[in-house]
Amino acid sequence: MRYFELLSTIFNILLLGWVIFARNTPQRGLLIGSGISIILELVHGLAEGMRWQMIPIYAMTLVPIVMFTLRRFFKPKEVKKKASQIRAVLIASLAVFYSVIAVALPIVLPVFTFENPTGPYKIGTVTYDWKDDQREETFTADPGDKRELMVQIWYPADSQSKGKVAPYISDADVFADGYSKILNMPKLLFTTFGHVKTHAIENAEISKQEPTYPVLLFSHGFSGHKNQNTFQIEQLVSQGYIVVGIDHTYSSTASVFADGRVAHYVPQDTNSGDYLDQANDGWVEDAKFVLDQVEKLAQNDPEHRFTGRIDMQNVGIFGHSFGGATSTQMLMTDSRIKAAINMDGVLYGKLRIPAGGLKKPFLMMSADDSLNSVHNMPDKEMAKMMEGLFARYEQVAEGGNYWMKINEMNHMGFTDLYLFLPVYERMAGVDVRKVHRLINDYSLDFFNHYLKHRPLKLLEQNIGDHPGFTLQKG
Structure with missing residues (x-):
């Protein structure tokens, strides 16, 4: 993985974890986090070139923006309800994603074995x-x-x-x-x-x-x-x-x-x-x-x-x-x-x-x-x-x-x-x-x-x- 790809991946995963598991994420923090994520991806795109394999990472940038928008245009009770629903969906998605990766990685990158030699020695x-x-x-x-x-x-x-x-x-x-x-x-x-x-x-x-x-x-x-x-x-x-x-x-x-x-x-x-x-x-x-x-x-x-x-x-x-x-x-x-x-x-x-x-x-x-x-x-x-x-x-x-x-x-x-x-x-x-x-x-x-x-x-x-x-x- 290239340098800015790796940096963007690490930051976005940490940002997603913060949004999902933090009880009260401040509006300003959401904007700053999303802004940093967008800047990292722009730098990555200009310096290294974007590629389709990174789409899941790019999509993580949208999560804090969605949370900010909900708080901006909906009443507190509605926001709380919708935020709870979004968190549930994200947690379920992460569980599925983790399960897929857990199964796929050993298959894609196996510790292989050589077939047993057939000779007498x-x-x-x-x-x-x-x-x-x-x-x-x-x-x-x-x-x-x-x-x-x-x-x-x-x-x-x-x-x-x-x-x-x-x-x-x-x-x-x-x-x-x-x-x-x-x-x-x-x-x-x-x-x-x-x-x-x-x-x-x-x-x-x-x-x-x-x-x-x-x-x-x-x-x-x-x-x-x-x-x-x-x-x-x-x-x-x-x-x-x-x-x-x-x-x-x-x-x-x-x-x-x-x-x-x-x-x-x-x-x-x-x-x-x-x-x-x-x-x-x-x-x-x-x-x-x-x-x-x-x-x-x-x-x-x-x-x-x-x-x-x-x-x-x-x-x-x-x-x-x-x-x-x-x-x-x-x-x-x-x-x-x-x-x-x-x-x-x-x-x-x-x-x-x-x-x-x-x-x-x-x-x-x-x-x-x-x-x-x-x-x-x-x-x-x-x-x-x-x-x-x-x-x-x-x-x-x-x-x-x-x-x-x-x-x-x-x-x-x-x-x-x-x-x-x-x-x-x-x-x-x-x-x-x-x-x-x-x-x-x-x-x-x-x-x-x-x-x-x-x-x-x-x-x-x-x-x-x-x-x-x-x-x-x-």
Whole structure:
């Protein structure tokens, strides 16, 4: 809520309470109170602009004016009677209003839960603060700054593991502030996920059920964060994968380093294809550096958790939006990456998918809303740019790869966002729980085949059109 909106709201609520519950409100007080309320709303309207959501607050200004008018034109006994009736109506209205709010708020702003993972493994998690001494940090003014990344690893845990359950967001206030600024919405809307728990146990023992586990990197989208696909990460880990989530510093919602320093999101030219092609190089370097660090853990983990337990011969990557583009570029440029999933990411980066396809396993997932957006853009220059970018999709499914186009889906449906903002889900027309299950089922089928060498159960059997999606194979 903006400053004068908040000021006007607080004053009007206090004024209404005074009018309703005070036994003798002086005429002068009613006029002064109403006058101050009107001035606050005029200032709010001029400085910030009025909006329909504030109509109930604006209407409160009329209450003292009505009371003043009654006293001015009616006899004392009539005034007393009418005032009593008005108070009764106002109190009843407030009771109804309170009841509606009391019921609506938990529904609109829920403390949501993630669905129980279906795999046989429990989930452990640990977080790292890694600095790349070989790279300068280009988003800060200090030439001595080095690129620093917060990384969270989720892994199959021992079935007897017990301990503290990891919160969804460990620095809830920082992230609520970040979401508020990025989405230009009240911070209050994002405070609930500070209470959300996951299924991961902090610092749990890694499961001994398998000698090693394949590893998957996860790359978020612009202004996203390493936890933003917890719905998907937990499912993959429960099925026997180690997942490594990267916060791309200054391009994430926020990065909170081990010593408490915070790197906030830095706005960038996300409307320029040329800029984003160049920016993707930095994200690819982030992913390669993190994979280097994971290799070191696999060889000699100082905490002895991952030593000899990470299968570096079977490495995959998946990402959303700009992280999806990063996943595609990593598949083309890093020989360690055996398979990749791009979730609704425009194919930014320096390399293009060649004729004949990538020659490595690849699954593209797209929202129908994203694919159709170019036809609905009022800005002709932007539409022209997007048409050029979408031309890069021509070889996506060539060479035996897959392209899934999900119906009644939009860009943010690939993340956790709609779980803590259900009103967005309703507005977008996305059945987020259903769509998340679809994403999880096909992600798991894909990685199980190409990293665990198991038969495909879904991808080959469902080529073609379906009520919820279309699956294409080159």
